[in-house]
Amino acid sequence: MARDFYEVLGVPRTADRDEIQRAYRTLARRYHPDVNKDPQAEERFKEINDAFSVLSDPEQRARYDRFGEDFRKVPEDWEERVAAGAGAGAGAGGGSGFRWSTGGGPRVRYSTGGFGAEDVDVDDLFGSFFGGAGRMRVPGADQEAELPLTVEEAYRGGRRTVTLAGPDGQRRYEVDVPPGVTDGQRIRLAGEGGRSSGDGSAGDLYLRVRIQPHPRFRLEGRDVYVQLPVTPWEAALGATVPVSTPGGDTAKVTVPAGSSSGRRLRLRGEGMPGPRGAAGDLYAELRIMVPPRLSDRERELMEELAAVSPFDPRRT
Incomplete structure (x- = not known):
């Protein structure tokens, strides 16, 4: 299980952006591989950057606070899709009112209509609403890969061609890297992630920037x-x-x-x-x-x- 990001940075869950920034700077200086020669320092440095990239971004932090370590598996518009599907079936099975559970996989918690606090499988729930004929289209999962960049490439940004291996062989992507990307930052390629079950929409592909060590x-x-x-x-x-x-x-x-x-x-x-x-x-x-x-x-x-x-x- 991945360590809690707040624990990684040593800050409370109520920490504001300045507290998170100060904690990151202190830890980054201590564990940077150019400074700390401990064999574990590089992994610790990556962990610190990963935590900072999420907690310093208000949108990602909100998703992390809500979904925990599985937040990257959750499509950004999943809640809207579930709500829309629930609204369409309200007449057949009661009110809508969905929210995410903390478990793994595509499960939701139905908070009205007599289900109480039990976790309900999306397919089972909508299958019962629509008699199996109107089963909800489950979108594909989001995926993530690393994008190595030199310091100079991260500074300038620009268009990059990225080749990734997948189940169907290698795929090439044209990626616009914004100037000034930082280590751990993610670049989203909409619709390039996992394929859905049925004819639902594909997930997104996130390229996590990894800035390579530089001699200067x-x-x-x-x-x-x-x-x-x-x-x-x-x-x-x-x-x-x-x-x-x-x-x-x-x-x-x-x-x-x-x-x-x-x-x-x-x-x-x-x-x-x-x-x-x-x-x-x-x-x-x-x-x-x-x-x-x-x-x-x-x-x-x-x-x-x-x-x-x-x-x-x-x-x-």
């Missing part, structure tokens, strides 16, 4: 982190240096004088695009690099600096 960029939500190598004199004296962005552009960042390794410099709005809001930020993390080999003059200057400087980082 690290993502936390829409924020992008990149290591920025600087020389000792740039860090000590201050400088303006170039930094690459996931979009392929080069931005300029000002390194304040007296900076040390690990200092983060924020470039607002240079992170992943936000389709429905503000873009994320880019954080350049300073890493002071020294020349692998010193010239005679460089060594002379370094030795002179060592002789005159009272600075001792181990006592600071």
Whole structure:
């Protein structure tokens, strides 16, 4: 059984969006595979992203709260179809008034008409209403597959051709990837999921985005982190240096004088695009690099600096 998403993020079911965001950022930093070398960290990181992608989306969170771990198996318009079918049969078997049970499979709970609190099978229920002749058309199940993307592909978006293996062989799909998709986000392909029993409508296919590890960029939500190598004199004296962005552009960042390794410099709005809001930020993390080999003059200057400087980082 899958872990409860609220338990994964360590938040109560009443948590608001800000609480969920803060919990995600903390856990993502702790378990990111680039930072945490524990063999289980990558799976934990995926679990955290999966939980965040659902609980940060109001519509998905509402479905999850109602249906639990089976929420992805429930077609989005299932309740309307059931209600419509119940309305058509009200004269034959009493009032409508359906709601989902928490069990697995396509079952509903009939809340009026004398059935009480018993679970009722959809086919059995409508078969009795219509004498078997008007049995409800059960739609196909929703399906899910992974869509691997590089950081750059996720940043830019665009049209992708995706090939998936199925029971009838391989199928190709043309997918429009919106700019700024995040790890764990789902892209819906309407009607491309499981086939129905009878002549009902097909389910939907959901492609879950999986952003691949990158040698330079690290993502936390829409924020992008990149290591920025600087020389000792740039860090000590201050400088303006170039930094690459996931979009392929080069931005300029000002390194304040007296900076040390690990200092983060924020470039607002240079992170992943936000389709429905503000873009994320880019954080350049300073890493002071020294020349692998010193010239005679460089060594002379370094030795002179060592002789005159009272600075001792181990006592600071």
